Amino acid sequence: MRDLWLGITGVLGSSWRASRGRLLISAFLMLLGNVSAPLIAVFLAVTTDAALARDTSAAVWAAAAVAVVALLSLTMEHFAHIFFFELADLHHLRIEREIGDLAHGTAGLDQHERQDYADRMELLRKESWEVAAGVQTVLTAITLSVQIALTGVLLARLEPWLLLLPLFAVPPLIAGRIGEARLERAELATAESRRLGWHLLELAVSPAAAKEIRLFGLQRTLRERQAAARRREEIPLRRAELAGLGLRLAGQLIFAVGYVAAVVFVVRSAITGERSVGDVVLVITLAVQTNAQAAGAVAVAGALQRNARALARVRWLRRESAGSADPVVPDHPVPATLRDGITLEGVAFRYPGTDTDVLRDVTVRIPAGATVAVVGDNGAGKSTLVKLLCRFYRPTAGTISVDGVDLRRIDPQGWRERIAAGFQDFVKLDAPARESIGVGDLPRIADPVAVPAAVHRADAQVVVDRLPNGLESHLGKSYEDGEELSGGQWQRVALSRAMMRDEPLLLLLDEPTAALDPLTEHALFERYARSAREVGGRTGGITVLVSHRFSTVRMADLILVVADGRIAEAGSHQELMARNGLYAELFMLQAAAYR
Numbered sequence: 001m002r003d004l005w006l007g008i009t010g011v012l013g014s015s016w017r018a019s020r021g022r023l024l025i026s027a028f029l030m031l032l033g034n035v036s037a038p039l040i041a042v043f044l045a046v047t048t049d050a051a052l053a054r055d056t057s058a059a060v061w062a063a064a065a066v067a068v069v070a071l072l073s074l075t076m077e078h079f080a081h082i083f084f085f086e087l088a089d090l091h092h093l094r095i096e097r098e099i100g101d102l103a104h105g106t107a108g109l110d111q112h113e114r115q116d117y118a119d120r121m122e123l124l125r126k127e128s129w130e131v132a133a134g135v136q137t138v139l140t141a142i143t144l145s146v147q148i149a150l151t152g153v154l155l156a157r158l159e160p161w162l163l164l165l166p167l168f169a170v171p172p173l174i175a176g177r178i179g180e181a182r183l184e185r186a187e188l189a190t191a192e193s194r195r196l197g198w199h200l201l202e203l204a205v206s207p208a209a210a211k212e213i214r215l216f217g218l219q220r221t222l223r224e225r226q227a228a229a230r231r232r233e234e235i236p237l238r239r240a241e242l243a244g245l246g247l248r249l250a251g252q253l254i255f256a257v258g259y260v261a262a263v264v265f266v267v268r269s270a271i272t273g274e275r276s277v278g279d280v281v282l283v284i285t286l287a288v289q290t291n292a293q294a295a296g297a298v299a300v301a302g303a304l305q306r307n308a309r310a311l312a313r314v315r316w317l318r319r320e321s322a323g324s325a326d327p328v329v330p331d332h333p334v335p336a337t338l339r340d341g342i343t344l345e346g347v348a349f350r351y352p353g354t355d356t357d358v359l360r361d362v363t364v365r366i367p368a369g370a371t372v373a374v375v376g377d378n379g380a381g382k383s384t385l386v387k388l389l390c391r392f393y394r395p396t397a398g399t400i401s402v403d404g405v406d407l408r409r410i411d412p413q414g415w416r417e418r419i420a421a422g423f424q425d426f427v428k429l430d431a432p433a434r435e436s437i438g439v440g441d442l443p444r445i446a447d448p449v450a451v452p453a454a455v456h457r458a459d460a461q462v463v464v465d466r467l468p469n470g471l472e473s474h475l476g477k478s479y480e481d482g483e484e485l486s487g488g489q490w491q492r493v494a495l496s497r498a499m500m501r502d503e504p505l506l507l508l509l510d511e512p513t514a515a516l517d518p519l520t521e522h523a524l525f526e527r528y529a530r531s532a533r534e535v536g537g538r539t540g541g542i543t544v545l546v547s548h549r550f551s552t553v554r555m556a557d558l559i560l561v562v563a564d565g566r567i568a569e570a571g572s573h574q575e576l577m578a579r580n581g582l583y584a585e586l587f588m589l590q591a592a593a594y595r
């Protein structure tokens with residue numbers, strides 16, 4: 001009930017802020033149309049009695065009034081629609097902006113990688129137009145209530161017993177509500193299959209996936225899986241819809257019993273002469289309208305509930321975004337330079353909504369100015385470590401400190417502004433090349449010196465030289481004249497982006513060179529390491545490289561071998577080789593493979 005109320009006030013408040021003129025005009029038109037409907041019955045009754053009394057003039061005037069109110073009743077809602085559409089557009093924009101703001105507004109990644117968040121986001125995106133059109137639902141509900149009240153007064157004036165007639169409209173309403181609740185439960189329960197279905201459809205139309213799909217002959221399998229996912233979604237949904245339909249039908253039958261009883265009651269009193277024929281016409285017309293009102297009320301109650309639920313999801317999103325804030329308030333500025341370095345002490349981490357620690361008891365000191373390589377098997381926890389350093393997540397146990405200050409006490413936004421990063425799953429940003437690179441340091445996005453310098457540092461000049469208009473060329477298929485780059489070329493663009501911040505405290509390279517050949521990766525990393533040491537000498541900045549290629553990582557000052565969520569070994573290449581442990585074994589294996 002509270003959600004319903006908050007939904008109604010939320011929609012009205014938001015429409016008022018979006019355009020109070022349009023809201024008032026559409027409310028007036030809706031009210032005029034809705035009040036006119038019961039007046040048709042009143043003027044019809046007057047027309048009938050005047051005709052039977054042979055009062056031609058009164059009959060003509062009353063008939064004219066019937067025509068006018070019938071016209072108003074039929075047309076006003078259509079005129080109101082013009083304003084509804086405009087309001088819905090404005091409202092939709094606001095909602096999309098808010099969803100975008102809230103989704104972008106969280107400091108970490110915990111929501112984005114959570115299943116229930118993804119489910120609700122999916123529903124919210126689906127419903128955003130319905131919420132936008134909510135103002136029509138709310139105004140229909142309000143003006144329909146006025147119409148029902150007026151009908152009630154007219155019936156009560158004739159015979160108070162007839163007031164029971166609208167009461168018969170209650171069972172269809174309740175039945176509608178139960179049906180809606182069932183449907184929502186089914187929607188939530190099938191969200192996973194819906195997502196899977198969409199994912200498979202996206203794969204079918206994605207150029208990136210087309211190669212593997214054709215090569216491995218996956219078309220049929222994927223189509224079957226998509227159909228199965230759709231079936232898994234559709235069967236419970238259809239069942240819930242059918243159950244809702246049955247409930248509504250039962251409710252309407254109860255109403256029909258009341259309707260027939262009311263008509264029989266009035267016709268009998270007309271036969272005995274207690275009432276006029278006009279009264280019979282009045283009741284029959286109003287009773288028909290009551291039926292339509294009940295059906296309208298059921299539909300509008302369902303729409304109000306969907307609207308309320310969607311707005312409750314927006315409120316949930318707001319709470320989640322607010323709740324994701326770390327209870328530890330950042331009260332420390334980001335250091336200008338690193339003196340001591342970054343220390344991890346007893347760090348453990350478990351992804352939200354899961355029950356296993358993917359990092360355990362990680363204790364390590366990364367000295368200021370150092371170049372650190374992180375190696376380990378797939379799924380060992382390397383990228384998770386990088387995400388913790390970016391402060392996308394908070395450790396579930398232990399602390400990460402920067403020059404002795406807990407990272408949680410350092411402003412996350414400020415900290416990230418001092419991080420430069422390149423990831424394996426980098427963004428292919430469709431934009432002019434200059435911007436696709438320049439966003440790596442937004443204040444210098446169009447800087448005529450910084451962007452080419454970043455390209456140079458990433459050794460990506462060869463990519464830019466091949467573009468028809470150099471840095472001004474459009475990249476990506478969103479543009480008609482956009483250049484589609486190869487995987488390795490996109491990677492160099494992403495690396496240039498990572499190089500935009502020229503004095504970072506932390507340079508994170510999480511397999512950003514995986515699409516490049518080992519020799520190029522080696523040469524690139526040597527170059528980064530040299531320039532990182534230079535920068536590190538001035539600022540104490542740390543470079544962290546995640547790579548599976550041991551030939552590349554051997555030059556790092558410190559190598560961390562991650563195995564099963566723990567730091568299994570730590571030291572320089574020489575130290576680890578002398579130790580003859582896991583690192584030495586993996587290094588020898590890879591070296592033998594390359595020989």
Ligand SMILES: Nc1ncnc2c1ncn2[C@@H]1O[C@H](COP(=O)(O)OP(=O)(O)OP(=O)(O)O)[C@@H](O)[C@H]1O
Binds near residue numbers: 113378381384
């Ligand atoms: N968002 C997530 N939610 C839940 N579990 C996750 C998430 N991301 C990663 N994991 C799990 O955490 C573990 C470590 O993953 P991580 O990506 O850190 O490994 P990695 O060492 O970087 O692997 P790779 O070399 O394959 O990139 C894996 O078991 C993975 O399944």
